[in-house]
Amino acid sequence: MEAAHTHHGDTHGHAHDDHHGHKPSGLMRWVKSTNHKDIGTMYLWFSFTMFLVGGVMALIIRSELFQPGLQIVQPDFFNSMTTYHGLIMVFGAIMPAFVGFANWLIPMQIGAPDMAFPRMNNLSFWLLPPAALLLITAQFMPGGGAGVGWTMYAPLSTQAGPAMDLTIFAVHILGISSIMGSINIITTILNMRAPGLTLMKMPLFCWTWLITAYLLVAVMPVLAGAVTMTLTDRHFGTHFFNAAGGGDPVLYQHIFWFFGHPEVYIIAIPAFGVVSQVIPAFSRKPLFGYASMVYATASIAILSFMVWAHHMYTAGMPVEAQLYFMYATTLIAVPTGVKVFNWVATMWKGSLTFETPMLFALGFLFLFTLGGFTGLVLSITPVDVQLHDTYYVVAHFHYVMVAGALFSAFAGIYFWLPKWTGKMYNESLGKLHFWLSLIFFNVTFFVQHFLGLAGMPRRIPDYSLQFTEFNMISSIGAWGFGLSQLLFLYVVIKCIRSGEKAPDKPWDGADSLEWTHLPTPAPWHSFETPPVIK
Amino acid sequence: MSKALANRRLLTRLSVFAVAMFGFGFALVPFYEKICEVAGINNLIKPAAAVENTQIDRSRTITLEFDANAHGLEWEFKPVQTSVRVHPGEMIQVEYDVRNKGAKPVVGQAIPSYGPKHAAPFVKKLECFCFKQQPLLAGEGKRMPVQFVIDSTLPADVNTITLSYTFFEVKGAALPKGGDQG
Numbered sequence: 001m002e003a004a005h006t007h008h009g010d011t012h013g014h015a016h017d018d019h020h021g022h023k024p025s026g027l028m029r030w031v032k033s034t035n036h037k038d039i040g041t042m043y044l045w046f047s048f049t050m051f052l053v054g055g056v057m058a059l060i061i062r063s064e065l066f067q068p069g070l071q072i073v074q075p076d077f078f079n080s081m082t083t084y085h086g087l088i089m090v091f092g093a094i095m096p097a098f099v100g101f102a103n104w105l106i107p108m109q110i111g112a113p114d115m116a117f118p119r120m121n122n123l124s125f126w127l128l129p130p131a132a133l134l135l136i137t138a139q140f141m142p143g144g145g146a147g148v149g150w151t152m153y154a155p156l157s158t159q160a161g162p163a164m165d166l167t168i169f170a171v172h173i174l175g176i177s178s179i180m181g182s183i184n185i186i187t188t189i190l191n192m193r194a195p196g197l198t199l200m201k202m203p204l205f206c207w208t209w210l211i212t213a214y215l216l217v218a219v220m221p222v223l224a225g226a227v228t229m230t231l232t233d234r235h236f237g238t239h240f241f242n243a244a245g246g247g248d249p250v251l252y253q254h255i256f257w258f259f260g261h262p263e264v265y266i267i268a269i270p271a272f273g274v275v276s277q278v279i280p281a282f283s284r285k286p287l288f289g290y291a292s293m294v295y296a297t298a299s300i301a302i303l304s305f306m307v308w309a310h311h312m313y314t315a316g317m318p319v320e321a322q323l324y325f326m327y328a329t330t331l332i333a334v335p336t337g338v339k340v341f342n343w344v345a346t347m348w349k350g351s352l353t354f355e356t357p358m359l360f361a362l363g364f365l366f367l368f369t370l371g372g373f374t375g376l377v378l379s380i381t382p383v384d385v386q387l388h389d390t391y392y393v394v395a396h397f398h399y400v401m402v403a404g405a406l407f408s409a410f411a412g413i414y415f416w417l418p419k420w421t422g423k424m425y426n427e428s429l430g431k432l433h434f435w436l437s438l439i440f441f442n443v444t445f446f447v448q449h450f451l452g453l454a455g456m457p458r459r460i461p462d463y464s465l466q467f468t469e470f471n472m473i474s475s476i477g478a479w480g481f482g483l484s485q486l487l488f489l490y491v492v493i494k495c496i497r498s499g500e501k502a503p504d505k506p507w508d509g510a511d512s513l514e515w516t517h518l519p520t521p522a523p524w525h526s527f528e529t530p531p532v533i534k
Numbered sequence: 535m536s537k538a539l540a541n542r543r544l545l546t547r548l549s550v551f552a553v554a555m556f557g558f559g560f561a562l563v564p565f566y567e568k569i570c571e572v573a574g575i576n577n578l579i580k581p582a583a584a585v586e587n588t589q590i591d592r593s594r595t596i597t598l599e600f601d602a603n604a605h606g607l608e609w610e611f612k613p614v615q616t617s618v619r620v621h622p623g624e625m626i627q628v629e630y631d632v633r634n635k636g637a638k639p640v641v642g643q644a645i646p647s648y649g650p651k652h653a654a655p656f657v658k659k660l661e662c663f664c665f666k667q668q669p670l671l672a673g674e675g676k677r678m679p680v681q682f683v684i685d686s687t688l689p690a691d692v693n694t695i696t697l698s699y700t701f702f703e704v705k706g707a708a709l710p711k712g713g714d715q716g
Contacts, residue, residue: 116541183548187541221552225559237706240563244643244702251566255559316651318573 023524031126034118035524036103039125041420043100044413046128048489050092053136055482057085062444062478065471068463078461079147080163084135086150087167090267091174092132094401097409098270099124099181102209104420106185108514108522109203111194111531116187120180127177134170138163149459151260154241154252158233165234168227175220182213182220189213194513196533200294203512204287207294208273211301215262215269218305223259226252250315257308265304268400269297271368271408272339275361277512278411279343282358283350284509289342296335296342303332313381314388322381329379333372340369355507356430360411363438364404371399374449389459392452398445410437410488417492418506419514422521423499429491436484443477578646579665582658582682590623591686598684600628601698608636609670611701614677622686630663630699633675641669641707649696656685657695667704 023029033039060081064072073081103121107114115121139145143161146152152171157164189210193202229240230252239245241252280287287293310329313322343365352358374396378384387393410433417425447470456467463471504520514522517531598620600613614629634640644664648654659665663678670676684695 117545179552183545183552186548187544191537191540191544217548217552218555221556222559222562225556229560229563242702243645245704245707246643248566248570251563254566255562258559258562316575318575 032122034114034122036107036115036118036121037420037522037524039115039121040100040103040105042125043096043103043128046125046132047093047095047097047100050088050096050132051485053132054085054088054093055485057081057088059478059482061085062475064461065463066475067472068465068468070462073461075461076144076147079149079459080139080145082459083147083149083152083167084138084145087170088132088135089401090150090263091171092128092135094267094405094409095178096128098209098212098267098274098405099178101205101270101274101409101412101416102181102185104416105514106188106206106209107192108518108526109206109512110189110192110197111513111517111527111533112188112192113525113528113530115184116192117184121184124177124181124184127173127180131170131173131177134166134173138166138170141166151253151256152227152230153256154230154233154249155243157230157252158241165231168231171227172224175224178216178220182216185209185213186217194527194530194533200291201533204276204290204293205270205273205512208269208276208297211297212266212269215266215301215304219259219262219266222255223263226255226259229255250312253312253315254309257311258305260311261308262301262304264397264400265300267405268368269301271364271405272297274408274412274415275343275364277510278357278361278415279346279365281415281507281509281511282355282361283347283352285346285350286511287342288345288348289338292338293342296338299335300332303328303335307332310379310384313384326379326381330376333376336372340365340372353508355414355427356425356434357411357415357507359431359434360407360414363434364407364411367399367403367407367438367441371396371404374399387452389457390452391448391456391458394458395445395448395452398448402445403441407437410434413492415507415510416514417495418502419518419520419522421496421499422502423495424502424506425491425495425499429487429494433484433487433491436487437481440477440480440484444474444481445477447473447477578654579643579662581660581662581665589686590621592621594622594688595619596622596684596688596692597694598626598628599694599696600630601696602630603698603700604642605700605702607634607640607642607701607703609633609640609642609701610635610675611699620684622684622688625660625681625683627661627679627681630678630680631675632668632670632678632701634670634672637672639669639671639674641667641704642701643667643704644699644701647698647700649698650692653688653692653695656688656692657697658683658685664699667707668701669707 024032030038030042033042060073061078064070064078103115106112141161141163143163146157146160146164146167148157148160148164152164152167189202189206199207229238232238233240233242233247239247241247241249243249276287276293307325307329309317309321309325313325317325354362374392378387378393378396414425414430417423451467451470451474454467456463502520504518505515506520507515513531518526596619597617599617600615602611602613604611610631610633612631614631618626618628620626646659646662646664648657659680659682661679661681663680668678
């Protein structure tokens with residue numbers, strides 16, 4: 001299928017003219033890289049590093065909460081930890097991880113030689129480390145990190161110390177990086193597909209990223225606007241959120257959540273995409289209901305713009321608005337239900353095997369659905385008024401963010417690691433990583449439902465005595481979960497260094513182009529001449 | 535059309551879209567204000583529309599407590615009387631004393647808040663010093679009135695309402711000479 005090709009016969013102008021197919025070596029290979037695979041690798045390592053940084057913050061939080069009273073840290077520092085744990089995990093770990101997947105996989109899955117704008121791709125990545133540095137150095141500003149919560153609500157954020165300004169600039173930079181990355185992904189998918197590969201023939205992972213990229217271009221600028229208003233309120237005498245000057249702090253919440261709810265799906269939708277590749281491969285059946293999967297994903301994305309105020313039921317809203325947001329929110333359960341049904345139906349009568357990627361995909365399916373159910377509970381206004389800002393909410397969003405997005409990322413990494421590195425990971429250690437993660441995740445977060453129902457508020461360093469036992473269990477789980485991730489690091493490094501050679505198609509049921517048309521490991525340049533799809 | 539050109543066009547369109555969405559974030563500000571105005575919410579520092587229930591309900595007596603704070607201002611600010619007992623529908627006037635103890639003229643804005651929160655719409659303010667910004671010269675003091683009616687549809691479980699004002703500094707507001715018109 002692949003004709004003989006020359007490196008100069010490229011159809012997209014400017015990607016490789018300075019490489020001539022030779023890999024530059026040393027540090028400069030990475031700094032100046034315009035290769036989608038190198039950039040994908042950097043995204044993934046960056047996100048894992050941030051995952052460890054955010055994880056250490058989580059362990060500080062959980063260690064303090066092991067017992068009531070103040071043992072380890074002071075309340076200000078604790079608040080700073082909850083804030084930056086959230087920001088770093090969302091913007092530094094989960095989002096870049098999936099952009100890393102997008103970089104590695106989209107060109108290979110659509111038969112393109114690289115991303116549409118390779119230099120912009122390089123810039124999108126290299127904006128991330130300075131943003132991460134700003135978030136980390138914010139801890140050392142006078143007054144410590146800004147303990148305002150990852151949502152950065154006014155008026156607290158308009159009054160916080162200088163760390164807030166660093167945080168705002170970090171959010172700006174991360175936003176610019178995401179927008180550039182998204183424009184790149186949209187252009188690549190729309191313009192650079194192999195001949196014959198119509199949109200409705202694309203692997204679902206590409207579809208989910210196309211939709212996610214549109215969400216990002218639509219809402220990241222709105223977040224940039226919100227934090228810009230915070231910045232001008234802080235320093236330039238504007239009154240967007242300042243009640244004394246005629247502004248309104250509740251306005252911040254509306255603008256933030258107009259970004260914030262689509263953001264939730266920006267994290268979840270690529271995870272759906274990964275799982276939609278993994279489950280069919282290990283069921284040895286094509287994905288059930290491909291078209292309905294695409295439409296369900298698009299519906300979730302569109303609905304995500306119409307439900308933002310369900311995060312603010314207690315902020316003060318007319319009852320009609322509360323009713324609207326409640327019904328609109330519960331409506332999202334319909335397309336999400338379609339997706340879960342299709343994944344289960346894909347497995348139905350499949351010839352299943354349970355290698356590590358499949359285990360993580362099943363963990364995702366089970367626990368994400370559980371997180372979806374608690375989300376439905378929270379969507380009911382009168383219930384939410386009780387549970388707002390309690391640990392029930394913390395449990396809910398960790399089920400969808402950790403057991404959802406993160407487990408899906410693990411599934412994807414184990415699934416594509418052979419293609420990326422040319423070597424197999426150790427299956428027993430991979431399975432051990434899955435079981436440790438699954439058990440400790442539930443030990444950490446399942447009990448938090450009970451804490452929330454009993455009324456324990458989130459974002460507090462101290463709590464009353466009746467919450468002690470569940471908090472102890474949760475903290476033990478958190479340490480277990482955190483340490484289990486070091487095993488993951490070991491498995492990946494061991495795979496890269498001394499894994500057995502992987503075949504071109506290690507998974508029976510995998511059927512997208514990177515498995516069927518490319519050798520293992522994937523060559524540095526793939527599809528200089530596009531494959532023809534029938 | 536070559537692929538590079540097609541890519542560049544899409545890049546331009548998507549960039550324009552991103553910039554437009556940045557503008558949309560700011561467009562939400564007047565949009566929000568308009569919605570609040572139309573829905574009649576968030577009008578804490580505006581005079582109440584015509585009071586409908588002016589029938590005095592002598593069967594109920596409500597205790598009103600007054601509280602005053604200054605946030606980030608060297609102002610002395612307190613109510614002349616700390617509480618009154620009133621009937622719903624009755625017109626009440628109370629007064630607050632404020633004095634700028636700082637060395638500089640400042641403009642302040644008072645923001646009311648209510649306890650319990652859901653009692654707020656039933657306190658119909660007809661005249662209030664919070665309807666406009668209050669400039670005070672260094673050392674200047676004044677007595678300021680609040681005039682209001684408690685709506686007689688106030689829920690039966692509310693017997694006490696706390697009305698708390700907080701003065702905030704309005705940075706960058708013009709300081710009129712004299713500053714004596716309250």
